[in-house]
Amino acid sequence: MRSIKQPGAPVAERIQWVEARGRAFTFTLQAGVPLLEAARRGFAAEGFAGGVLNFGRGALGPFGYVMPALSKTGENAAFYSDTYRPQGITRTKLGSMTLGSRAGAPFFHCHGLWTEADGKASGGHMLPDETIVVEPFEVAAFGIDAAMFTAEPDPETNFKLFGPVAAASTGARTTSRVFALRLRPNQDFASCLEEFCRAHGIARAKIHGGVGSTIGARFTHGGVTEPFATELAITAGAIAPGAFGALESALDVALIDYTGGIAEGRLIRGGNPVLMTMELVIEVLG
Numbered sequence: 001m002r003s004i005k006q007p008g009a010p011v012a013e014r015i016q017w018v019e020a021r022g023r024a025f026t027f028t029l030q031a032g033v034p035l036l037e038a039a040r041r042g043f044a045a046e047g048f049a050g051g052v053l054n055f056g057r058g059a060l061g062p063f064g065y066v067m068p069a070l071s072k073t074g075e076n077a078a079f080y081s082d083t084y085r086p087q088g089i090t091r092t093k094l095g096s097m098t099l100g101s102r103a104g105a106p107f108f109h110c111h112g113l114w115t116e117a118d119g120k121a122s123g124g125h126m127l128p129d130e131t132i133v134v135e136p137f138e139v140a141a142f143g144i145d146a147a148m149f150t151a152e153p154d155p156e157t158n159f160k161l162f163g164p165v166a167a168a169s170t171g172a173r174t175t176s177r178v179f180a181l182r183l184r185p186n187q188d189f190a191s192c193l194e195e196f197c198r199a200h201g202i203a204r205a206k207i208h209g210g211v212g213s214t215i216g217a218r219f220t221h222g223g224v225t226e227p228f229a230t231e232l233a234i235t236a237g238a239i240a241p242g243a244f245g246a247l248e249s250a251l252d253v254a255l256i257d258y259t260g261g262i263a264e265g266r267l268i269r270g271g272n273p274v275l276m277t278m279e280l281v282i283e284v285l286g
Contacts, residue, residue: 001273002215003186004077004228008155015196016182018164020147021174022051022283024208026140029133035060036128039099039139040106047172048143050099050106052209052281054235058092058137060114064130067122068213068229068258076158077185078213078229078258078275083127088117089134094254095126096210096233097139098279100149100162107151109162109211109279111233113254113262123256124231142208142281145172147180149279157185161277176283183278189214190249190269197239197247197282204241204286207251210234212278217255219265227257234280235264 027042029035043051066080073079095112113123148167151160164180179200183192197205213232217225232255242248251272254264 001188001271003273004215004275006077006156006185007075007158010186011156011184014184014187015192016163016184017196018147018166018180020144020178020180021176022142022144022178022281023173023175024140024142026138028136028138029058031133031136033133034128035126035131035133036106036108038133039097039108042139042141043099043143046143047170048145049167049170050101050148051141051143052099053097053139053141054209055092055095055137055139058133059089059135060092060131061089061134062130062132063090064127065124066127067124067256067260068231070229070258080125083130085130086116090117091115094233094235098149098162098209098211100151102151111211111231113256121262122260123254123262142283143172144178144180144281145169145174149180157276159276162279178284179282181280181282183212183274185274185276187274188270189267189272189274189278190251193239193249194247202239202282202284205239206283206285207234207237207239208281208283210237210278210280213275214255214272215275216257217263218268218271219263220268221265223263223265225255225257225261225263227259227261228275229258230255230275237280239282
């Protein structure tokens, strides 16, 4: 399987995880508000300090983002491009967000695909401090209680990355047992989720959110993304018994690579290693 050498030594625990409680809900992002604050308000209205969300068509402007890029210094296995700030209104196609905390304040990690006002199709990593909601749009959210994605230095990748940590309960109403996860580099995306579920006695689960990167991509429809640096959003995901009874992950994703190539589809099992990180929430269904 493909792998990329990271600047730091691998951490022994390859999945960072916290068991928690959670609940799915929808809300509408308010217009005229920074995307970060609009997301924070939506979760707070339901009693949550953080969680994950997925969205489809929306409108942003002003808007700032970066794409994956090669590292210029060698201090990281890959890096970010310079900031893009397209003029006019950018229309999102899809995206996934992790809402957590950085330096004690709300922060998000958000990847998606969109079309800019001039018709350019693009995607990447949205910048919290440069992105404004210009028209209201609805999102599908999943709040988590007793866990928080918190940005901390990661010696392996030499980035500050979101990872789940235990947190005080906010008393939010919850309906489900959940696990907040961060997958570390150079392990197959699907396989490690299946192994995690087996180890925790989970027979069936739904994935909420999903923000991260894979080393290129291999899809069940036969498509291949060769450039190794990507920014990826999960659009739908589940883990359930396959035809022969063993757990199988179904992971539908959308991504952009560092050359600007865009791809969507279901990832093959056993052929899509994590590049830097993968953040998601697993809702236990059985």
